[in-house]
Amino acid sequence: MLQTLPADALSTELPKPILQLVGIRKTFGAFTAVENIDLDVREGEFLTIVGPSGSGKTTLLRMLAGMDTPSEGNITLHGKLINDVPPNKRPTCLVFQSLALFPHKSVGENIAFPLKVKGVDAAARKARALELMRIVRLPESYFDKNVMKCSGGERQRVALARALAYDPEVLFFDEPLSAIDYKLKKTLEKELKDLHRETGKTFIYITHSLEEAMVMSDRIGVMRAGRLVQVGTPEEIYGAPVDRFVCEFVGEVNTLKVKRAADGSWQGVDVPGTFTLAPPRSGAVLDEAFVVVRPEFMRILGPGESADNRLGGVVYNEYSLGSRIQYQVRVGAKVMLVELSRGRALPASLDRQVTLGWDAADAFTLES
Amino acid sequence: MGHKRTNAAIWAWTAFVLVAIYLPIVCGALASFNKSRYFGFPIKTYSTEWWQKTLDSIEIGMIVKTSIAIALLVTVFSVVIATFGALAFARYEWKGRKLYQKLILLPIFFPQPVLGLAMLLGFNAVGIQTSWMTAVFAHMIWIVPVVTLVIAIQVYGFDPSLEEAAYDLGCSRTQVFREVTLPLLWPGIWSGMLFAFLLSWSNFPLSLYTTGADSTIPEWLYAKMVAGYTPMVPALGTMATLGAACLLLAGGLIGILLRRRAAA
Numbered sequence: 001m002l003q004t005l006p007a008d009a010l011s012t013e014l015p016k017p018i019l020q021l022v023g024i025r026k027t028f029g030a031f032t033a034v035e036n037i038d039l040d041v042r043e044g045e046f047l048t049i050v051g052p053s054g055s056g057k058t059t060l061l062r063m064l065a066g067m068d069t070p071s072e073g074n075i076t077l078h079g080k081l082i083n084d085v086p087p088n089k090r091p092t093c094l095v096f097q098s099l100a101l102f103p104h105k106s107v108g109e110n111i112a113f114p115l116k117v118k119g120v121d122a123a124a125r126k127a128r129a130l131e132l133m134r135i136v137r138l139p140e141s142y143f144d145k146n147v148m149k150c151s152g153g154e155r156q157r158v159a160l161a162r163a164l165a166y167d168p169e170v171l172f173f174d175e176p177l178s179a180i181d182y183k184l185k186k187t188l189e190k191e192l193k194d195l196h197r198e199t200g201k202t203f204i205y206i207t208h209s210l211e212e213a214m215v216m217s218d219r220i221g222v223m224r225a226g227r228l229v230q231v232g233t234p235e236e237i238y239g240a241p242v243d244r245f246v247c248e249f250v251g252e253v254n255t256l257k258v259k260r261a262a263d264g265s266w267q268g269v270d271v272p273g274t275f276t277l278a279p280p281r282s283g284a285v286l287d288e289a290f291v292v293v294r295p296e297f298m299r300i301l302g303p304g305e306s307a308d309n310r311l312g313g314v315v316y317n318e319y320s321l322g323s324r325i326q327y328q329v330r331v332g333a334k335v336m337l338v339e340l341s342r343g344r345a346l347p348a349s350l351d352r353q354v355t356l357g358w359d360a361a362d363a364f365t366l367e368s
Numbered sequence: 369m370g371h372k373r374t375n376a377a378i379w380a381w382t383a384f385v386l387v388a389i390y391l392p393i394v395c396g397a398l399a400s401f402n403k404s405r406y407f408g409f410p411i412k413t414y415s416t417e418w419w420q421k422t423l424d425s426i427e428i429g430m431i432v433k434t435s436i437a438i439a440l441l442v443t444v445f446s447v448v449i450a451t452f453g454a455l456a457f458a459r460y461e462w463k464g465r466k467l468y469q470k471l472i473l474l475p476i477f478f479p480q481p482v483l484g485l486a487m488l489l490g491f492n493a494v495g496i497q498t499s500w501m502t503a504v505f506a507h508m509i510w511i512v513p514v515v516t517l518v519i520a521i522q523v524y525g526f527d528p529s530l531e532e533a534a535y536d537l538g539c540s541r542t543q544v545f546r547e548v549t550l551p552l553l554w555p556g557i558w559s560g561m562l563f564a565f566l567l568s569w570s571n572f573p574l575s576l577y578t579t580g581a582d583s584t585i586p587e588w589l590y591a592k593m594v595a596g597y598t599p600m601v602p603a604l605g606t607m608a609t610l611g612a613a614c615l616l617l618a619g620g621l622i623g624i625l626l627r628r629r630a631a632a
Binding site: 065066067086087088092093094096097098100102103104113114117118162163166 | 527529530532533534535536537538539540543547548551552
């Protein structure tokens with residue numbers, strides 16, 4: 001039945017793309033910062049690009065904002081080519097990593113700045129700035145406050161309000177939360193997502209923290225060495241990573257290298273044993289593969305419990321992660337991580353002999 | 369005990385340095401209040417006669433006006449050139465920037481009498497009659513690099529993403545300059561203006577060669593020391609120093625206010 005559906009029947013259910021990237025490449029001299037990027041950004045979505053530092057995500061964002069031009073490829077907004085349109089002529093706005101608040105202007109003047117540039121009169125500017133301050137939860141009394149006297153969280157809100165004052169169709173964020181302490185960051189992440197709902201605008205966010213991306217995004221793109229490795233919903237990135245890089249980016253993982261023996265069974269390379277693997281998602285027939293098991297899917301088997309795969313080891317150490325406890329289990333020279341909920345913690349765990357187990361369905365079989 | 373001795377030594381040294389710097393200026397001021405025509409300590413009779421004569425002198429009035437005119441023009445031109453020069457020096461990445469950074473600073477280290485002579489020969493070669501206006505040009509050769517350096521320090525402390533943000537928020541290039549670059553560079557530009565004015569005001573070697581028939585305060589002081597000394601020499605010298613000090617004080621106060629507004 002599914003195959004008989006016309007190809008565009010599915011796509012009409014998705015919001016139409018607002019921003020399209022085709023074959024984007026950016027080189028600086030001999031260095032290629034970004035390569036072969038194809039991406040459709042849907043109208044109104046919260047898309048996060050994650051990647052380690054140097055993966056090209058900031059370069060990509062700067063091209064989208066108009067501060068850099070692609071060496072190759074096309075960027076279109078609403079179907080119109082915007083490669084060479086300067087930032088001041090694009091209906092987009094970037095929230096900088098440094099926030100780039102004007103130190104010589106007050107909170108109110110910062111927020112009203114894009115309106116001043118547009119030539120809006122002073123009274124209307126102030127009214128709109130106060131309205132935006134309410135939206136980002138800044139007290140009205142802050143209007144005349146020196147922006148440099150605001151706390152880190154308050155500055156975030158000022159930067160956000162200033163970007164909204166420009167009334168852009170797409171908002172870009174270049175790791176604006178990277179210098180904020182953990183607790184405040186968690187609050188601001190949620191506020192940003194609420195703001196996304198409230199404004200209905202398209203948000204494109206850049207971060208090196210997948211945790212941050214998971215909380216906020218509708219979709220996540222993972223970048224590595226200038227390329228987009230995978231784009232998908234947080235569930236897809238978490239549940240169906242395309243390779244070990246994406247897997248490891250999501251969090252700590254246990255990886256085992258396996259080889260196919262003459263009889264067709266999978267034999268461990270770093271640890272001895274025969275393993276049962278789910279077929280790789282790509283459907284490829286492999287001679288060599290990586291088995292990746294997240295610590296939370298690894299179990300410690302009690303007497304009589306069974307699993308598709310088993311490994312004997314010794315608990316070397318335990319780390320408390322709050323609601324859960326992580327155990328470092330040594331299997332020969334290989335270190336494996338197991339996470340258990342606090343209620344199932346092992347008593348007197350150190351140096352205890354344990355049997356690790358996991359089911360094939362809980363692990364990923366990856367080519368690379 | 370050792371701490372006390374160190375403290376005493378620091379005080380003694382500080383006092384020595386202050387005396388070494390300021391005693392000559394005080395001596396000059398005292399000499400200008402000597403009633404007698406010739407200089408010698410102890411002063412027998414004090415008088416403000418020479419100060420009055422200095423203030424009344426038409427010749428000195430003209431010289432002061434020339435000095436002020438040169439210093440003002442040097443200030444205006446130097447600051448405009450140096451502001452853009454400082455942006456090229458400290459902000460923008462361009463081919464040849466490293467070479468420019470070295471070349472622009474070189475004139476500061478030229479011996480000024482040699483530079484002055486070279487300028488005079490140059491003006492002669494191209495057939496320009498030297499006057500106070502050629503001195504403006506000569507002063508700038510030496511002062512623009514200094515002011516460029518002063519403003520460049522301010523540029524180095526300036527986050528370039530501020531300009532990008534303004535551009536991204538809809539500003540044209542000129543709006544970016546007016547709304548962001550200029551206000552943030554103001555403290556540095558102000559310091560640069562003070563430097564330009566005061567360095568021109570007190571310059572002797574470049575003026576000596578390039579003012580032609582006109583004369584500035586330092587030139588007049590020198591000429592009168594060579595021949596025709598009267599206590600008007602220390603009187604005018606003291607006035608020029610006091611004028612510079614007042615300007616510096618007022619300028620410094622305004623500078624502090626600007627900096628506070630920009631950085632607070």
